[in-house]
Amino acid sequence: MAQVTMRSLNKMYDEVHAVKDVNLDIRDKEFVVLVGPSGCGKTTTLRMVAGLESITSGRVLINDKVVNELAPMDRDIAMVFQNYALYPHMSVYDNMAFGLKMRKFDKPEIQKRVREAADVLGIGEYLKRKPRQLSGGQRQRVALGRAIVRHPQVFLFDEPLSNLDAKLRVQMRVELKKLHQRLGTTAIYVTHDQVEAMTLGDRVVVMRDGWVQQVGDPMTLYNEPANRFVAGFIGSPAMNFADVRIAGENGGLWAEGEGIRLKVPAHLDNRVGAYAGKPVTIGIRPEDMRVARDSDPPELNIPAVVEVVERLGSEILLDVAVGSVTMVASVEPISRAKVHEQLQLAINPERLHFFDAETEAAI
Amino acid sequence: MATIEAVTPRVYAGTPRRGPITRLLEDERWLASFLLMPTIVLLGLFIAYPFVKGVLLAVTDTRVGIPGSFVGLANFEKLWHDDIFRVAVYNTFLYTFVTTVFKLVLGLWLALLLNRHFRGKAFVRAFILLPFIIPTVLSTFAWKWMFDPTFSVINWMLFHLGMITGRINWLGDPDLAIISVMVVNVWRGVPFYAISLLAGLQTISPELHEAAAIDGARAWNRFRYVTWPLLLPVTMVVVLFSVIQTFADFQLVYVLTGGGPANHTHLFATYAYQIGVGTGLLSEGAAVSLAIFPVLLLVVIIQLVYIRRVETV
Numbered sequence: 001m002a003q004v005t006m007r008s009l010n011k012m013y014d015e016v017h018a019v020k021d022v023n024l025d026i027r028d029k030e031f032v033v034l035v036g037p038s039g040c041g042k043t044t045t046l047r048m049v050a051g052l053e054s055i056t057s058g059r060v061l062i063n064d065k066v067v068n069e070l071a072p073m074d075r076d077i078a079m080v081f082q083n084y085a086l087y088p089h090m091s092v093y094d095n096m097a098f099g100l101k102m103r104k105f106d107k108p109e110i111q112k113r114v115r116e117a118a119d120v121l122g123i124g125e126y127l128k129r130k131p132r133q134l135s136g137g138q139r140q141r142v143a144l145g146r147a148i149v150r151h152p153q154v155f156l157f158d159e160p161l162s163n164l165d166a167k168l169r170v171q172m173r174v175e176l177k178k179l180h181q182r183l184g185t186t187a188i189y190v191t192h193d194q195v196e197a198m199t200l201g202d203r204v205v206v207m208r209d210g211w212v213q214q215v216g217d218p219m220t221l222y223n224e225p226a227n228r229f230v231a232g233f234i235g236s237p238a239m240n241f242a243d244v245r246i247a248g249e250n251g252g253l254w255a256e257g258e259g260i261r262l263k264v265p266a267h268l269d270n271r272v273g274a275y276a277g278k279p280v281t282i283g284i285r286p287e288d289m290r291v292a293r294d295s296d297p298p299e300l301n302i303p304a305v306v307e308v309v310e311r312l313g314s315e316i317l318l319d320v321a322v323g324s325v326t327m328v329a330s331v332e333p334i335s336r337a338k339v340h341e342q343l344q345l346a347i348n349p350e351r352l353h354f355f356d357a358e359t360e361a362a363i
Numbered sequence: 364m365a366t367i368e369a370v371t372p373r374v375y376a377g378t379p380r381r382g383p384i385t386r387l388l389e390d391e392r393w394l395a396s397f398l399l400m401p402t403i404v405l406l407g408l409f410i411a412y413p414f415v416k417g418v419l420l421a422v423t424d425t426r427v428g429i430p431g432s433f434v435g436l437a438n439f440e441k442l443w444h445d446d447i448f449r450v451a452v453y454n455t456f457l458y459t460f461v462t463t464v465f466k467l468v469l470g471l472w473l474a475l476l477l478n479r480h481f482r483g484k485a486f487v488r489a490f491i492l493l494p495f496i497i498p499t500v501l502s503t504f505a506w507k508w509m510f511d512p513t514f515s516v517i518n519w520m521l522f523h524l525g526m527i528t529g530r531i532n533w534l535g536d537p538d539l540a541i542i543s544v545m546v547v548n549v550w551r552g553v554p555f556y557a558i559s560l561l562a563g564l565q566t567i568s569p570e571l572h573e574a575a576a577i578d579g580a581r582a583w584n585r586f587r588y589v590t591w592p593l594l595l596p597v598t599m600v601v602v603l604f605s606v607i608q609t610f611a612d613f614q615l616v617y618v619l620t621g622g623g624p625a626n627h628t629h630l631f632a633t634y635a636y637q638i639g640v641g642t643g644l645l646s647e648g649a650a651v652s653l654a655i656f657p658v659l660l661l662v663v664i665i666q667l668v669y670i671r672r673v674e675t676v
Contacts, residue, residue, distance in 0.1 A: 052573050073579040085570035089592045098588070099578035146578070 002063055002076075002153035002186045003028050004049060009058035011044050011210075018044045020210040022058070026188065031180050033189045033201035036233070041210040042190045043158055049188060050079050050156050062153060073102075078147035079156040082163060084139045086131040086146075092118075093127040096145045103150075117145040120179070137168045144176075148183065155180075157189040161196065173199055194234050198222070206230045228360040231283050231353055237317060239283045240327035243357065246275045254299075255282055255354075259323025263299035265349040271363050272354055280363065283353035286317065289329040291337060292344035301344040304329075306337050320345070420649035427643035438650035448651065451629040454541060455655075458630060459609045462548045466605060467598070469549065470556020475586075477557065478564045488558070495554035503618040506547045510534050510619070534620050537627035544628055547615055556601055563597030564590070596670055603666040607659055631655045 004026040011019035019041040026032045034042035047053035049060055051072035059066050067075050078099075086095050093114055100110045118124040121141040131139055140160060147155055160176075161169045177200055180187055191197055197204045198218040206213040206221065206229070214226040225231035231239045244257035246264070253264035253272055262282070264272050272280070292301045304320035304327070311333070318329045318337055322345075329345055337343060354363040387393050421438055425431030442448045477488055494502060509516050510533035521527045533543045567590060575585045613632035616622060622629040622637055629637070631651060639648015 050573075050577060052576070072573075072577045073581075077577065079574070079577050081570050081574060083568070083570060085568065085574040087571060087574075087589060098575070098580075102575075102579035102584060146574075150578075 003061075004154055004186060004188065005059075005061040005064070006045070006049070007059045007061070009045065009048060009060065010056045011041070011048060011053065012056040018210055019048070022207075022212055024205060024212070024215065026186060028186055029184045031177075031187045031189065031200060031202045032205060033191060033197040033203075034205045034207060035191055035194055035197035035201075036207035036213075038192055039209075040207040042192075042205075042207050045207070046156055046158055046188060046190045049154075050077060051075050052079075076153040077156055078150050078152040078154075079158065080140075080143045080147050080160045082159040084131070084143040084163075086139060086142055088131055091128050091130060092123065092134070092142050092145075095131065095142055096149050099146065099150045113149045113151075114145070117149045120148070120182075121145050136164050137172065140164060140172060144179070148179075148185075153186065155185050155187040155189075157187065157191075159191055160189075162191070162193070169196075176200060195236060198234065204234075206233060208233075224362070225283075225353065226362055228281060228283065228355040228362075231355070231362070235285055237286045237328045237330070239285050239353070240289075240325075241281050241283050241355075242322065242325050242327075243279060244282050245279050246272055246277065248273075248276045255280070257282075257323065258325075260302050261299070262302065262347065262352075263297075263349075264354075265352060268352070268354065268363075275354075275356075275363065279357040281355040281357050281360070283355060284327070284347055285351065286328045286330040288348040288351040289327075289345045290331050291329075291335055292346035296344075296346040298344075300347050300349055302347065304343060304345050306339055306341045306343065309337060309339060417649045417652060420646050421653050423646050425646045427645060431646060434646075438647050439654075441647065442650055442654065447626045447629060448634065448654075450626065451631055451634040451651075452654075454628060455610060455630045458541070458545060458548070458612070459606055462545050462552065462609055463602060463606055465545075465549045466552040466556050467602060469553045470601075471560055471598075473553065473557035474560035474564055475590075477561050488561075491557055492554050494551050495558075499551060499614045500618055502551065503547060503615055506543075506550075507534075507619055510543050535624055537624055540620050540624060540628050544616055544619055547619065548609065548612065551615070552605060552609070555605065559601045560594065560597065563594045563601075566597075567593050599666055599670045603663065603670075606662055606666075610659060610662070611655060 004024075006022050006024040009019055009022040010017070022041075022045055024032070034045060036042050044053055048055050051067070051070060055068050059068055061067065062075060062077075087098065090098065096114045096117060097110045100113060105113075114127070115124070118127060121144055123138060123141045123145060126134060126138060126142075131142065134142065140163075143160065157176075161172050164172060173196060180200075189196075189200060191200075198221075201218060203215060203217050204221055205215045208229050214221060214230045216224075221230060221234045225234060228241065232241070242257050242260055244255040244260060244262075247254045247256050252266075253269055253276065255262045255264055260282075302322055304318075304322050306318055306320050307326070308319035310317040310319070314333060315330045316333055316335050316337070318331055318335075320327050320329060331337065355361065356363055388397065422433060422435060423431040424434045424437070473491065477484070477491070481487075508514055512518075512530050512532045512535060515531070515533065517533070518527065518530055521531070531539070534540045571589050571593075572585055575589050580588060611632050612630055613636065616628055616630055616633045617636070620628045622633045626634075631654065635648045635651035637648075638644050638651060642648075
């Protein structure tokens with residue numbers, strides 16, 4: 001049983017306010033991912049939970065107990081570092097056993113636990129080797145093993161997969177997920193990779209410039225981003241944005257911009273109506289656009305010129321020019337669109353996003 | 364039909380202007396020898412020749428102005444029965460051992476302190492190096508004044524602190540003299556240890572300490588299980604250099620005591636100088652110098668073997 005709670009957590013370095021007023025309630029057995037671009041404060045937040053970074057103000061609680069002043073070793077946590085941080089002069093066995101030795105476990109118990117963890121992670125045959133004799137993926141497993149032998153209350157992961165090659169990263173991602181399902185230990189995971197965040201997290205915390213932007217389960221972040229930043233950060237390829245002005249005409253609302261004239265779907269009239277005559281930003285995900293057919297209503301089409309065609313096999317990405325902005329549309333693999341071709345792209349009106357041009361908050 | 368004509372190797376023609384030297388240097392065997400030449404000449408002239416000459420000198424009875432003739436190991440036999448030589452041998456080992464221990468402990472302590480973050484870190488680091496960069500003879504002369512029975516600032520301080528009533532003759536008492544010499548050696552040698560070990564410490568990733576802290580290791584255990592083993596290869600190299608230098612030390616003793624009082628503070632090098640140059644018994648001086656050689660050879664072999672073991676593990 002371990003909940004982790006952060007209350008008005010702040011971190012100030014000399015000049016930099018790295019973490020601003022972070023409030024989070026992480027439930028027992030939950031896998032929470034902190035995600036954001038580099039310098040957004042996600043790693044600093046994790047390190048404050050670990051006790052490796054002092055807390056400027058606010059509180060960190062583990063199981064309702066304030067741990068602000070507790071040394072890392074007394075917080076009953078385990079951390080996996082980006083560069084593995086394996087002790088280079090110790091064998092794999094000693095690396096995994098170190099934490100137990102320091103905590104004065106007796107030898108048979110240490111052996112049993114290291115054995116178990118090694119079997120789970122498939123590194124049983126490497127126990128006598130030194131870290132440098134292992135591949136990147138194997139080292140990562142040892143680092144995981146070192147964390148799990150201690151049976152800690154909370155796992156902390158600091159970009160653990162970012163040093164692995166793309167294929168291995170996908171594989172380890174799945175294994176991490178399985179491991180968590182099996183152990184059920186509360187986990188906080190930091191990454192800059194939104195795909196990792198979406199696939200691993202029970203809930204995802206998007207951060208930017210030290211602020212929490214949105215907390216939610218992956219599909220909520222994807223379907224209902226709280227602001228333009230989250231909308232652009234989550235999803236790949238990223239959401240397309242265009243600056244438009246809302247105009248009321250013929251009893252309906254229209255979003256008008258350079259090269260764009262779209263009818264605002266009726267279900268959004270209430271919310272968007274308040275912005276009549278004002279500038280807003282519309283957001284369209286690449287997967288919500290397709291090459292228009294004759295049957296598509298023209299008020300939901302945008303004219304575009306194809307600039308680049310990227311054939312990915314399962315889909316084709318069209319980089320198109322709409323007015324002066326570039327958008328990406330993910331279209332069916334049977335599309336015959338060619339470079340320089342002029343075409344109409346049909347928008348899925350149910351999935352159109354509007355953002356306040358000034359505050360960037362979702363409308 | 365495919366033709367093979369196109370892959371016929373092309374003959375490099377039309378280079379008649381290349382001279383014989385150019386062609387010779389294009390041959391790697393000749394080029395290698397050519398490039399090695401300056402090093403071989405320098406090493407031969409300044410290391411190998413004096414060494415061989417020293418060995419040859421040590422088995423003769425050459426003195427200044429007298430060529431001398433072959434006497435076998437007579438010089439070494441004479442040394443064996445020489446009481447001052449025995450004192451010098453004892454002193455050299457004691458001097459090397461005691462100062463190395465102090466330099467290592469103090470140097471490591473300083474390095475660990477300097478490896479922390481604090482204001483003025485760069486300034487302090489530069490400051491620490493001072494004893495190391497001042498010419499040894501100059502700083503040793505300053506120490507000589509501090510140890511002077513009449514003008515000693517140390518005596519002055521102790522006197523005013525009420526700790527002594529009379530004068531302490533730092534360099535006049537045989538035991539105090541060797542201790543004084545050691546103190547100066549430690550003072551001069553600590554910066555080298557501190558800076559070298561600091562460089563070693565900085566190669567150890569801070570993440571390892573963080574991992575150990577989370578693993579439950581307190582400060583001492585982090586040092587013992589993480590810092591020390593990872594610093595060991597650097598430490599061994601530093602100790603190796605330092606032991607060799609200390610073992611063959613000359614300047615400190617020569618300036619501070621000249622081997623006195625009554626030949627009580629001689630080291631190998633100062634005694635060799637006193638006999639060979641001071642007294643003019645070149646062959647016996649050479650024999651004293653050569654007596655260091657087997658010891659240093661052993662030190663070097665032991666440490667290099669150890670370093671290799673540490674590095675390959």
